[in-house]
Amino acid sequence: MGIGITQEQRDLAGAVAGWVARTVPPEEVRKLLDAAPGRHGRPAYWDALAAQGLLGLHLPEADGGGGGALLDLAVVLEELGRAALPGPFLPTTLAAALLHRAGARPLVRALATGQLLGAVALGSGTLTAAGTADGYVLDGTAPPVLAGADADLIVLAAEAPTGTVWLAVDAAALTVRVQESADPTRPTAEVVAHGVPVPGARLLDLDDTLVHDLAGVLFAAESCGTAARALTTATEHATVREQFGRPIGQFQAVKHLCADMLVRCEQARALVWDAARAAHEPPGPRGLTAALATATALDAAFSCAKDCIQILGGIGFTWEHDAHLHLRRALVARQLLGGGDLHRRRAARLAADGARRALRLELPAEADRYRAEARA
Incomplete structure (x- = not known):
């Protein structure tokens, strides 16, 4: 297999570059530098992004995706990185890829179609998960979560008696605070759990x-x-x-x-x-x-x-x-x-x-x- 990308993927890159130049020009990105610290909410371009099929490009069609591969998503991310696209595209697509690997199909579809915004904590921080009859109870603080303040669903790691567990947690059940980030166009967030119950169905078959x-x-x-x-x-x-x-x-x-x-x-x-x-x-x-x-x-x-x-x-x-x-x-x-x-x-x-x-x-x-x- 060649190390390069195909002509179709080059065409995809060109289409994404044109879309982002029209939809989120540099002056729109710069507005976030002067915005007051806090949650930005769902980006104005999010529905258009979902309509383009870019949120689920790397996911099976049965899960609301485009049937592409992770390489297709990588091609898109390069173009969006070139434009310094603000917002939770990368965290959401990463969360969708992990949930797909874990078999959480309803959540995958919700992320792929733009109904939910996702984020992922890369590490467990001080989070602990105590087992209960029907799931876990979370306590502690996660590492800084990219775009966590605007997420509806956060994939978290926590230390349990049996080892590290990965859980898909509703952001509304957590205490989330926007941090003063070096990149105000896509700030990180502090995510804290105070006795948050998580159903056993939200346990994800993932490893670090x-x-x-x-x-x-x-x-x-x-x-x-x-x-x-x-x-x-x-x-x-x-x-x-x-x-x-x-x-x-x-x-x-x-x-x-x-x-x-x-x-x-x-x-x-x-x-x-x-x-x-x-x-x-x-x-x-x-x-x-x-x-x-x-x-x-x-x-x-x-x-x-x-x-x-x-x-x-x-x-x-x-x-x-x-x-x-x-x-x-x-x-x-x-x-x-x-x-x-x-x-x-x-x-x-x-x-x-x-x-x-x-x-x-x-x-x-x-x-x-x-x-x-x-x-x-």
Whole structure:
């Protein structure tokens, strides 16, 4: 299978780019910077997004989706990341993907058709789940939840006597407070449970590695868009900004910096596409590709956003330019998932484990062959 995407997926990317440019132009995003802190509510574009079929693109048609794959969603997320789309698209589609894996079909359909907004807490924080006759009782605080203040349904992890459990909890039963986030266009929220009962039917058959693998792939896909927007902004500026009578893009330092940004973008894209294809593989290959994609894409977004501001010079540091919006988006992604080194260490562990398993399988066969040759 080729590492690239198909022409149909390229056409999908172009259609999404056109839709978001018309529906949520940059001036609409910037309005959120000056808005009072608090809940933004259901975005004005949400119904149109659902009508386009983008919320359930990666889900089966039987569950209200479009019958596509996670790679199709990754292609869409890159374009929405390029536009710094505000709101809970990424958290909602991640929640839908996890609920689909857990077999919670009614909730999946509600998310895929835009009836509910979703969010996912990436970790358990101090949440505990005490078992009851018909479910669990939640207490404690979750880690910061991206777009949690606007969600109707939040996927939470909690520590139970039997280990970590994942639960789909109605946001109305929780205490949710908008946090002062580095990215006010999509702030995080503090989610607290005070003796919240959760029915046993809301217990999800998920494990930590699957949740973090899927989250990593989707955040990485969006980060590719952040990096690509930074690259485009920097190169366009370098062709028109002149110093000493020449475009700054002709200077070696700027030229090489833009080339390095391009390499980072292309590496991240290739790894994300590979990880999205491997989403249904066994935990080892899935985790390895997800860890590499997450590490590379999140670092690429952060470093490209910073390099873009450097190439822009004085204008890049101003509130009026959009460059800081993309740096904010990249910064929050790293805060939620961790920096690239964390994921690279995980990739190294998974690769070493895979190599050890392969050796254990191969060595007995080699020993038998040598014994047979010796007897002969």
